[in-house]
Amino acid sequence: MTREALDTLWAKVESQRAHVPALYGRVDFRTLPERFAGSPGDATLLTGKYAAERDRLLADPDRIEFMRAYTMMGDGVADAYAALMREYGFRHLVDMLTRACDDGVENVPDAPPELVDFIRAMERIPDWLDMRLVEEGARIDRNAAANLSPFVIRGAFIATFMNKYAALPMAITNTLSSETAGKRVKETATFFSTSVLPGALERFGPGFKSAAMVRLMHSMVRANVLRRPADWDWSIYGFPIPQVDQMPAGLISIFLLSYKMQEEGREQFTPAERAQVELARYRCFLLGLPEELLADTPQGIVDLMNARSGTLRAGYDDATCGELLRATMAADLRxxxxxxxxxxxxxxxxxxxxxxxxxxxxxxxxxxATIGVYLTAWDTMLAALAGIFIYARLRLYGVAERIPWLRDLADRRLVAKIKAQLASYGHAEFTTDAARYRSSPTSLAAA
Incomplete structure (x- = not known):
């Protein structure tokens, strides 16, 4: 990245102060928070087989600065809309956004300019978008969504809790209770399952609407957290829910695919893989991720994900991470x-x-076990049996995919299974109520 491009990026970061003064008017975006680890020897999330990549990452100071800038970047249009909470009330903001998604923002009476900007940003068609590829990617991903996701969503959700810097917003929003944790798991499952239904990411599709609601929820959390200075220390935690913290959930599948390709010596996606990549990229685009974070090559995807992990300081706090983890494991998803x-x-x-x-x-x-997850021999046996069941179903539908006369029938069955799962999750509100927030575990410990 050129110096000119970096200067433009920093100008965009700092423009948040003027664009949303109610939230960021007093923020010094150049202050380096403790969470950002950009020096040799820093312990980061980039561990195991990926750890060796950090030396190459640190050798590129422009990439480090790029990640530092995006670590201080929120969601401009959604944050501006969420900042209207005190004027409109959070329920009215949700209702207006719901109507804008269902009927078009032009049909929302007295729609504030911030809502218009929010919807228009989502309606923008990026130059690279090919909806035929997106639809094909969704069709391919329906097999895993129907047969694998119901078994891994809880475990995958836990991944977001293993770092105290990234997990604190979830702790403050009271996800430390098993009831709220279960609600968040179901909402996450609802969004990703909805996004692979036929036509879901079209302008008036349910996936488009879910993406808008997720963005508003994240922005509401930012707004509410920043109005609780006793619970949020900028010098330690930096920006709440920055754009880079949304990369893992949206891009982990294509990151693992890209890394596997590199190990195999492949540099080009197959047509099916390209379709899956485009689905993931457009889904993240609708969620508000800047296009600079949505690489389209295996090496680019691996580099960006490793750069995020390699600049997020490692830190596990049992009062935050452990409680979130145990609440999620205890949550009743039935x-x-x-x-x-x-x-x-x-x-x-x-x-x-x-x-x-x-x-x-x-x-x-x-x-x-030391952090509250007890894997018994009985659990291992049940998990192995579940794995056999899951793998058999994935293979069965994979075979059906290659048989012309079975392909459409199998796809209709997968769509029906996903819709049944969505019904079992119940109605996803994608909202956050500041009245139910608690003090941060750090604040409670200090008290």
Missing amino acids: ADGSRRARIHDRFERAFAKLFFVKNFMAGDKAKA
Whole structure:
């Protein structure tokens, strides 16, 4: 990246102060928070087989500065809209956004300019967008969404809690309770499952609407957190929910795909892989991620994700991370009390535990137990049985995909399964109520 491009980026970062003065009027965006780790020897999230990449990352000071800038970047249009909470009330903001998504912003009576800007930004068609590829990517991803996601969503959600700097907003919003944690898990599952339905990301599709609601929820959290200075120390935590912290959830699948390709010596996506990449990129675009963070090559995707992990300081705080983790593991995700739901719950919990221990504890069950995740022999057996069941279904639908006369029938079945899952999750509100916020665990400990 050129010096001119970096200067332009910093000007955009600092313009947040003037664009949303109610939230950022007093913020010094050039202050380097503790969370940002840009020096040799810093302990970061870039560990294991990826750790060796950090030396190459640090050798490129422009990339480090690029990540530092985006670590201080919010969502301009959504933040400006969320800043109207004191004037309109958060419920009215949600209602207006819902109507704008359903009927068009031009049909919202007395729509504030901030809402118009928000919707118009989402309606903008990026130059690279090919909706045929996006739809093909969604069709390919429906197999995993229907057959794998219900078993991994809890374990994957936990990944966002393993760093105290990134996890604090979730703790303050009271996700430390199992009830609220369960609600957030279901909302996350709802968004990603909805996004792979046919036509979901079209302008008036349900995925477009869900993306708008997720963006508003994140911006509401920013607004509410920044109005609680006792709970949020900029010098330590920096920007709440910066753009770079939204990369893992939206891009992890294509990051793992890209890294695998590099290990295989491949440099080009297959047509099917390209479709999956475009789905992920457009989904993230609708969620507000800047296009500079949406690389379209395997190397570019790996570099950006490693740059984010390699500049986020490692830090595990049991009062934040541990409580969030345990609340999520304890959350009841069942749709009802039926025997079928209870059986699924038992297998899903076991699979989530194994997923967590293998991916975040390097297989160390004793270490996992110290933070409240107990993987028993019985859990391992149930998880193995669940794995056989999941793999068999994925393979079955994969075979059907290659048989012309079965392909459409299998796809209709997958769509039906996903819709049934969405019904079981219940209505996702994608809102956050400041009245239910708690003090940060750090503040409570100090008190």
